[in-house]
Amino acid sequence: xxxxxxxxxxxxxxxxxxxxxxxxxxxxxxxxxxxxxxxxxxxxxxxxxxxxxxxxxxxxxxxxxxxxxxxxxxxxxxxxxxxxxxxxxxxxxxxxxxxxxxxxxxxxxxxxxxxxxxxxxxxxxxxxxxxxxxxxxxxxxxxxxxxxxxxxxxxxxxxxxxxxxxxxxxxxxxxxxxxxxxxxxxxxxxxxxxxxxxxxxxxxxxxxxxxxxxxxxxxxxxxxxxxxxxxxxxxxxxxxxxxxxxxxxxxxxxxxxxxxxxxxxxxxxxxxxxxxxxxxxxxxxxxxxxxxxxxxxxxxxxxxxxxxxxxxxxxxx
Amino acid sequence: xxxxxxxxxxxxxxxxxxxxxxxxxxxxxxxxxxxxxxxxxxxxxxxxxxxxxxxxxxxxxxxxxxxxxxxxxxxxxxxxxxxxxxxxxxxxxxxxxxxxxxxxxxxxxxxxxxxxxxxxxxxxxxxxxxxxxxxxxxxxxxxxxxxxxxxxxxxxxxxxxxxxxxxxxxxxxxxxxxxxxxxxxxxxxxxxxxxxxxxxxxxxxxxxxxxxxxxxxxxxxxxxxxxxxxxxxxxxxxxxxxxxxxxxxxxxxxxxxxxxxxxxxxxxxxxxxxxxxxxxxxxxxxxxxxxxxxxxxxxxxxxxxxxxxxxxxxxxxxxxxxxxxxxxxxxxxxxxxxxxxxxxxxxxxxxxxxxxxxxxxxxxxxxxxxxxxxxxxxxxxxxxxxxxxxxxxxxxxxxxxxxxxxxxxxxxxxxxxxxxxxxxxxxxxxxxxxxxxxxxxxxxxxxxxxxxxxxxxxxxxxxxxxxxxxxxxxxxxxxxxxxxxxxxxxxxxxxxxxxxxxxxxxxxxxxxxxxxxxxxxxxxxxxxxxxxxxxxxxxxxxxxxxxxxxxxxxxxxxxxxxxxxxxxxxxxxxxx
Numbered sequence: 001x002x003x004x005x006x007x008x009x010x011x012x013x014x015x016x017x018x019x020x021x022x023x024x025x026x027x028x029x030x031x032x033x034x035x036x037x038x039x040x041x042x043x044x045x046x047x048x049x050x051x052x053x054x055x056x057x058x059x060x061x062x063x064x065x066x067x068x069x070x071x072x073x074x075x076x077x078x079x080x081x082x083x084x085x086x087x088x089x090x091x092x093x094x095x096x097x098x099x100x101x102x103x104x105x106x107x108x109x110x111x112x113x114x115x116x117x118x119x120x121x122x123x124x125x126x127x128x129x130x131x132x133x134x135x136x137x138x139x140x141x142x143x144x145x146x147x148x149x150x151x152x153x154x155x156x157x158x159x160x161x162x163x164x165x166x167x168x169x170x171x172x173x174x175x176x177x178x179x180x181x182x183x184x185x186x187x188x189x190x191x192x193x194x195x196x197x198x199x200x201x202x203x204x205x206x207x208x209x210x211x212x213x214x215x216x217x218x219x220x221x222x223x224x225x226x227x228x229x230x231x232x233x234x235x236x237x238x239x240x241x242x243x244x245x246x247x248x249x250x251x252x253x254x255x256x257x258x259x260x261x262x263x264x265x266x267x268x269x270x271x272x273x274x275x276x277x278x279x280x281x282x283x284x285x286x287x288x289x290x291x292x293x294x295x296x297x298x299x300x301x302x303x304x305x306x307x308x309x310x311x312x313x314x315x316x317x
Numbered sequence: 318x319x320x321x322x323x324x325x326x327x328x329x330x331x332x333x334x335x336x337x338x339x340x341x342x343x344x345x346x347x348x349x350x351x352x353x354x355x356x357x358x359x360x361x362x363x364x365x366x367x368x369x370x371x372x373x374x375x376x377x378x379x380x381x382x383x384x385x386x387x388x389x390x391x392x393x394x395x396x397x398x399x400x401x402x403x404x405x406x407x408x409x410x411x412x413x414x415x416x417x418x419x420x421x422x423x424x425x426x427x428x429x430x431x432x433x434x435x436x437x438x439x440x441x442x443x444x445x446x447x448x449x450x451x452x453x454x455x456x457x458x459x460x461x462x463x464x465x466x467x468x469x470x471x472x473x474x475x476x477x478x479x480x481x482x483x484x485x486x487x488x489x490x491x492x493x494x495x496x497x498x499x500x501x502x503x504x505x506x507x508x509x510x511x512x513x514x515x516x517x518x519x520x521x522x523x524x525x526x527x528x529x530x531x532x533x534x535x536x537x538x539x540x541x542x543x544x545x546x547x548x549x550x551x552x553x554x555x556x557x558x559x560x561x562x563x564x565x566x567x568x569x570x571x572x573x574x575x576x577x578x579x580x581x582x583x584x585x586x587x588x589x590x591x592x593x594x595x596x597x598x599x600x601x602x603x604x605x606x607x608x609x610x611x612x613x614x615x616x617x618x619x620x621x622x623x624x625x626x627x628x629x630x631x632x633x634x635x636x637x638x639x640x641x642x643x644x645x646x647x648x649x650x651x652x653x654x655x656x657x658x659x660x661x662x663x664x665x666x667x668x669x670x671x672x673x674x675x676x677x678x679x680x681x682x683x684x685x686x687x688x689x690x691x692x693x694x695x696x697x698x699x700x701x702x703x704x705x706x707x708x709x710x711x712x713x714x715x716x717x718x719x720x721x722x723x724x725x726x727x728x729x730x731x732x733x734x735x736x737x738x739x740x741x742x743x744x745x746x747x748x749x750x751x752x753x754x755x756x757x758x759x760x761x762x763x764x765x766x767x768x769x770x771x772x773x774x775x776x777x778x779x780x781x782x783x784x785x786x787x788x789x790x791x792x793x794x795x796x797x798x799x800x801x802x803x804x805x806x807x808x809x810x811x812x813x814x815x816x817x818x819x820x821x822x823x824x825x826x827x828x829x830x831x832x833x834x835x836x837x838x839x840x841x842x843x844x845x846x847x848x849x850x851x852x853x854x855x856x857x858x859x860x861x862x863x864x865x866x867x868x869x870x871x872x873x874x875x876x877x878x879x880x881x882x883x884x885x886x887x888x889x890x891x892x893x
């Protein structure tokens with residue numbers, strides 16, 4: 001704005017300004033194409049944010065946003081004082097952390113292994129097979145897992161007893177439940193994650209491998225010194241993004257698998273909010289927890305972004 | 318550095334937005350799960366008419382409005398409602414009938430389906446934005462929404478109107494259990510007229526594999542001890558004859574609640590004189606929470622020993638009601654407890670897996686003191702709210718009275734002898750009245766009515782079923798209709814349900830969640846479920862129950878008990 005007001009003096013500046021307006025003139029259809037998306041984001045992402053005020057109210061639907069009583073931080077106090085909240089947050093952190101870590105490492109390794117396979121047909125088929133579970137919903141998988149993991153006569157436990165161990169009550173034992181959650185989540189999602197890494201692998205310049213071969217590097221050395229460093233940027237991107245999800249331990253999955261026997265170790269923030277906020281109709285409280293989670297997630301993402309920049313000299317955005 | 322910060326801000330905002338959206342969408346997943354567990358009160362049909370003006374008014378009959386008036390209303394439209402080509406919610410055989418008969422134009426203020434809470438969401442929105450409410454809201458579902466509507470103060474004391482305008486048939490039906498009013502009481506006023514449903518519909522009986530019993534030469538269990546013998550035989554004597562020990566006694570599932578609508582285990586507590594997860598009436602007229610009584614401890618001890626002996630499925634704690642019943646239909650379990658309609662679904666599936674399978678209903682067994690107890694079923698499944706600004710409330714009563722008199726139990730020669738509308742729920746074919754879906758196309762015009770099912774007299778259904786079970790001839794149109802649609806096991810089960818009706822332990826608390834319930838219900842429920850399952854699975858000793866009771870009481874349970882009793886005093890007016 002200022003630029004146009006100030007008298008343009010040097011020819012350089014004149015040229016720059018001219019190019020700018022020319023850019024706009026020439027590219028305005030492109031800018032217009034951005035507009036619908038922008039409007040949608042504003043309507044559906046920013047405007048609803050006004051609903052955050054519910055977290056500071058004793059919200060009554062028939063009184064609406066404007067008529068409900070303001071209660072300040074009462075809802076937050078209630079949340080932090082809730083007797084179970086410590087356990088619930090801890091469960092969430094543990095489950096989410098291990099899901100994140102395993103969800104990053106397993107596809108990473110799997111993609112590298114898959115990349116080494118020469119037989120194209122086998123590679124393709126494996127790739128398809130492992131990412132199929134991604135498309136099944138947890139409602140369906142919940143029923144399937146119940147049968148597969150059954151202590152008497154379930155497939156997995158038949159294998160366990162065949163090796164001479166005692167059968168394990170995967171879904172009904174507090175010591176095993178989190179493990180079951182994490183492994184089943186990785187099983188469902190790692191195939192999908194692999195695709196991203198495979199795409200990155202395809203982008204590595206073959207000349208690097210050729211040069212390494214000329215230098216006498218073995219396959220293993222090539223993997224360690226070429227493939228892995230090449231995958232680092234995308235790994236950091238995925239890792240950084242997933243840290244924001246540290247308080248999301250997977251509502252669908254836990255909701256469909258948990259039961260009274262494993263409440264202690266399996267109850268996470270989302271299922272807790274569902275029961276309290278939806279089943280017991282405490283909408284203000286549900287919003288409070290939502291806001292709480294968003295704030296934590298925002299802080300975490302910001303931190304991890306900085307760390308990625310500082311230590312890996314990498315910028316996501 | 319500065320630039321760095323500037324770039325960070327949109328990132329942060331975006332991230333915040335993303336995670337917030339994720340949360341709200343997770344919460345969108347909804348809420349009917351708990352509804353079933355809270356089966357409500359049911360009492361013996363009492364003939365004591367409500368005090369006072371039982372025969373006042375009631376003469377709203379034969380009203381016809383000229384010029385016609387419009388009743389605007391709202392109700393959720395379920396996916397089960399099917400219309401003929403060219404008809405819809407506002408224009409169908411039933412609305413035409415109402416216009417011709419009474420001069421009443423039934424008009425939906427707006428239409429929203431009951432699925433995915435579309436109706437609830439829309440209604441809440443219009444409440445929040447202060448839109449004009451329709452004359453009538455007819456609703457069944459989320460009780461919280463009903464309370465919100467009542468709290469909004471826009472609906473009239475419908476009880477007064479009911480006393481004035483309702484016909485005797487309707488009043489009698491309502492008086493079969495006057496507690497149906499309780500959920501809708503506000504400061505002694507009856508805001509909201511309960512929509513009546515058939516009584517005992519969810520009351521459990523015990524279903525046993527008859528062919529297994531015969532094969533092993535067992536007698537029907539009358540007590541828990543007898544039952545234990547039967548279960549032991551089912552578990553250890555290979556009733557399906559495949560040479561493997563792959564069967565067990567009793568299919569129960571308590572992933573949701575232990576006292577529940579199917580694959581129920583509440584009756585085991587009933588045998589010790591209590592009912593968990595609901596409010597029971599004690600001898601001195603107070604209400605107490607069943608899960609913290611001495612009887613529950615004994616029942617848990619029983620369940621623990623059954624689990625350790627292998628009579629119960631190892632995964633009972635993971636099974637919901639349907640999943641547990643599947644073990645029965647798959648031929649793995651020999652006993653399941655559930656409502657009398659289970660032959661219609663899912664029990665008949667057992668024959669798909671084994672064509673020789675037979676099952677039969679038996680009365681619930683008695684406990685060591687001879688006690689039998691089961692949960693009840695509410696006589697009501699919804700509510701009608703009348704707008705304080707409705708111009709002609711008597712029009713609604715004229716309409717509903719007529720349905721109660723003519724349709725609820727139609728008379729021979731009456732307008733609805735064969736059904737509500739020819740060409741819809743009945744047709745003439747070859748000079749005969751046909752009501753089966755194959756001839757009619759499965760249309761159900763009673764679903765077009767304001768109150769979802771036309772009009773139902775609670776006790777009628779079960780009485781007729783029981784009568785038919787004893788081999789009596791079907792005489793009235795209603796009896797004939799039921800006879801066509803009910804199988805023999807179902808009839809026998811209905812008879813047992815009625816015979817054992819004195820064993821019902823009704824849920825006495827039907828009001829809105831109290832203040833302490835709102836804050837403490839979840840933690841108490843979690844504690845209860847945790848303790849119960851730990852005891853049943855033998856991971857905690859039975860005596861840990863006492864610790865649970867203490868903790869329950871100090872964590873808000875005592876306060877809730879007090880609030881519940883205050884509520885009960887307020888609605889029952891202090892009468893015992």
